[in-house]
Amino acid sequence: MNNFNEMLPSSLGEMSDMESLDLSRNMFSAYIPKELTSQFAPPPPASNEEEDNNEESRKEIPWYEGHTLISLLSPTPSRPTMASRRNVACPVNETLAKFVFEKWEEMAVKETFTDRLNATFSKAYKNLCDHKDPIFDLKGASKIKGVGKWMLTLLKQYFESNKDDSSQEVLEPREIRWPLVVGATSCLKTAPLPVFGRDCPNRPCDEAMRGINYAHSTFFSETGAGKYVPRALFVDLEPTVIDEVRTGTYRQLFHPDQLISGKEDAANNFARGHYSVGKDVLDICLDRIRKLCDNCSSLQGFLFFNAVGGGTGSGLGSLLLERLSIDYGRKSKLGFTIYPSPQVSTAVVEPYNSVLSTHSLLEHTDVAVLLDNEAIYDICKRCLNIERPSYKNLNRLVSQVISSITSSLRFQGALNVDITEFQRNLVPFPRIHFMLSSYAPVVSKERVYHEALTVKEITNSVFEDNSMMAKCDPRRGKYMACCLMYRGDVVPKDVNAAVSSIKTKRTVQFVDWCPTGFKCGINYQPPTVVPGGDLAKVPRAVCMISNNSAVAEVFSRIDHKFDLMFAKHTFVHWYVGEGMEEGEFSEAREDLAALERDYEEVAADDLDDEKEEDEDY
Structure with missing residues (x-):
């Protein structure tokens, strides 16, 4: 740790901005052990000509030697490199990165850095705290006066506060968690679930x-x-x-x-x-x-x-x-x-x-999202004015739901939601894992110009009974959990306002034992539509996946039809002839009846509490 302090000048005021920038880059690179850098190759040149043109700049800029793997500042415009035109990703020392991000948060209000830099830095810091990717673009930071000296001051504070822990500050390969993109025109995305x-x-x-x-x-x-x-x-x-x-x-x-x-x-x-x-x-x-x-x-x-x-x-x-x-x-x-x-x-x-x-x-x-063709067929007729929807129309609408669920795994957002979070937030008991889904806005190209499509409007739409992609009325049941996934031009402030409005409605009721209710996700990637398709391109959309006791309606309808046929044992011989035992029918029917009772009990516990309150009153 002492060698880092020796590298820092006693007085930062004597240094020029260019010198402080160069030194801050070198200091950050020095904190990454060199033995870990050998496995990372520099980005390949686009052509031999570009490689020749950048030979000198590779010698001049340390990360082309394979030693500098972290830099929170982009290359200076006076020394163009391939790094200024290409994604440069690097492993991050988590402790050091968090320290710098926290200091940025503290000083951002006081200093005169641009709003864009403040916003990108704040977003990256939040992602880091949420164990997501702190990916951001600080291109042009080198033009801002005082950035290099500020970074050196931070480093000095960090090294002083971590003197005693220097022996433990070793970056193991398993700790390489998050890539940073520096001076790139486009962000690098992570890749969870295929x-x-x-x-x-x-x-x-x-x-x-x-x-x-x-x-x-x-x-x-x-x-x-x-x-x-x-x-x-x-x-x-x-x-x-x-x-x-x-x-x-x-x-x-x-x-x-x-x-x-x-x-x-x-x-x-x-x-x-x-x-x-x-x-x-x-x-x-x-x-x-x-x-x-x-x-x-x-x-x-x-x-x-x-x-x-x-x-x-x-x-x-x-x-x-x-x-x-x-x-x-x-x-x-x-x-x-x-x-x-x-x-x-x-x-x-x-x-x-x-x-x-x-x-x-x-x-x-673990989670099953229920759909039925009749419900989706009605949505296509009502919202898209398609007189006779085909399977292609139905599939394209369902694909929007699936795309919304997986968008946070593929693109960046303020509140990204992982697939595993569905199970944790939507399934209160192992058997109660059948979900309802809805999507908004479902609007045709002809009508999109007459719709406001605000965050509040599309949020209200997904709670309407005729927006559900399975034929059941959620107003007859109670919500145990609800996941709202927003895409496009959406900010957390508008989402909070929309959710607060929903909570005040009598038609949307949650069980008392699950007071939090909502899980929200925001993704910056706007909805994508098939060219020439029925859906209009919109700036924002929301998909709702909810666990509602009303889903038992779907099972009760099927059970009723099953009982009518099985009472006479009609068609059973076709199943037995293929190697199935008749007892499997009864076993499956009893299991589904138990599932219906599970949903009734979940809602009944809440209803009993309401009755007791009425009697006391």
Whole structure:
């Protein structure tokens, strides 16, 4: 530690701004042990010509020697380097970074630094405290008078206060947590959850120093040719639908080995998908999943999409979930499940398949978001003025919900929400993990010019019963938890005002034993729409995922239809003939009845308290 103090001049007033800037950079670089810097290569030049032009600047600027891996200031304009035009990421000593950030917070009000620098620095410091990425751009900081001397003063204070702890201040490789982007025109993104895995943001920063954007590796893996391939698996027991993907517009996007189809379908029979035909493709599915997971440096979990009304989605879907639980233990499984619609039915045996599949979803998913085609169909007709919505229209609307849920994993924001936080904040009890979802604004291109679309308006919209993407009325139940994920031009102040307004409404009621209620996330990336699609491009949007006791309506409708058929044992022989036992029907039905009682008890405890209060009054 003494050698650092020796490097600092006794009087900063005698130094020029340029000298203080250079010394502050060197001081920060000295605090990172050199033995850790050998694994980080400088960013490759764009061409041989650029490499020649920057030969002198690489010698002049220390980080091109591989020693300076941290700098809170951008290169000076008088000495252009590749670093001034390219993302430069580096490992951060957490203690030192927090010290500097805290001091910046203390002095930002007093000094005359620009609002932009104050804002970016404050945002980076908050992310660091929340164990997220303190990524920010301080390009042009070198033009501000006094920055270098201020940094040197901070360093001197830091070294003085940490004299006695110098022996413990060792940066181990496992502590390399957050990349910093310095003097870059675009921020580097982190990459948590893909469809079947995750690239760890704690991985060594050599990829980051070469300018690789982690946002791509969230859901995509890069081939040797530089092509990005979705880390996703498509499975069906009959080839028709998968063949549409193989020959469709996006056929070049997907790896052919990740499109799996059988030779015959499940004929709307859960037992065929689970016990007979489905087992024929199970091994190849698990092998493909294993390969996808092997390409993830730190697997976080799975996103699972299926419909429980048919035979493949219910039978094979349940079989895959069971095997994922065995092979991957406690890895998170977030499901998006299409349930049968109340009025529209595509198969007579939908209630059987749904009850049998829900029995598996209860045990093998951590969070399940319920959807149904009829509810989404009505939203498309009412909000987008589509007279006869197709599956393409429905899918594009559902994709906005999925995109909103995962946006904070792929882009920067003031209050980013990790996938694992859904389970922690939305699931009060293990079995109570079936969620309702809604999205706003759903507005057509023709109507967008007549809508204000303020934060308060779109927040109120997602709580309306006709905005729910499953047919049930949330006003008949009570909220146990609610997650609001905002995208685009949204600030925390407006979110707080909108949430406060919602809390005062009698129609939106929360259970007494969960007083906090809301989990909010804000992401700066505005909503993206498909070119030529039905949805208008809007500056901001919100997606709500809520745990409401009214979701029991979905299960009670299915149970009623199940009971009508099973009382006469109609169609049961088709299931038994595929290797299923009749007792499995009763077991699954009892499990679903127990789930309904669980939801009733959750709401009843709260209702009993209200009755007691009324009697006392």
